[in-house]
């Protein structure tokens with residue numbers, strides 16, 4: 001059977017094997033999807049071993065997305081912009097190609113599943129780390145009226161400007177300078193929520209029709225969702241839909257078949273612990 005796997009450290013918590021099994025069942029594709037957990041610094045070894053043993057494609061998660069970026073022989077434009085790779089595949093000539101489907105997943109979830117119009121929207125992104133860099137190109141390509149990146153360390157946000165200017169205008173600011181009422185969509189891409197923390201956001205400014213979207217997900221509302229609801233936001237979403245949509249795009253890239261996201265997302269939500 002055709003073989004795929006996800007690589008990360010830790011990896012036990014990864015939902016990718018389940019998501020891809022559900023996609024494979026749904027589309028009647030015969031494949032096996034496993035998981036691997038090399039020690040840090042040993043990604044390339046594991047990737048070489050996997051592809052030499054006949055593997056066809058890999059998903060890559062923390063902390064190896066940069067290693068996968070370096071490992072790939074060729075990159076899709078969106079992976080180049082992301083500076084990180086979350087999907088590898090063996091090409092027909094034996095080269096390993098690198099892609100990044102995270103931004104696709106975010107844009108799909110916002111625009112297709114939630115029905116939000118990104119073109120002309122005023123979008124604020126919180127954070128300027130790897131997760132944010134991974135999604136900026138597809139967000140800018142959707143032609144928002146404005147895209148602002150706010151970060152605790154301003155210099156880190158500023159460093160993104162020259163990278164993404166060829167795609168569209170990006171501006172940056174500090175949290176203390178934010179006016180939240182100026183935005184239609186606020187996306188939390190900081191890792192603060194992993195510790196149940198929040199970036200230092202001003203209070204009492206949120207427009208009631210603002211969409212607040214957290215790129216992380218959990219069984220209970222995330223700290224950012226709790227904040228958004230307390231601030232009166234009508235819409236506060238977590239990133240589970242982004243996770244399933246990025247997986248669907250990897251699956252399409254490998255198999256040439258587009259899986260149906262909605263039933264898999266419903267299943268994942270029901271079984272989230």
Ligand code: ATR
Pocket residue numbers: 126127128129130131132151152153154156189190191192197198199200
């Ligand atoms: P990731 O791969 O999750 O993006 P990262 O590259 O380490 O991880 O980036 C983490 C992001 O979350 C950064 O934007 C970081 O802000 P700094 O650049 O100022 O460090 C942000 N972040 C993490 N914890 C935070 C907190 N408690 N408050 C605000 N921002 C936080």
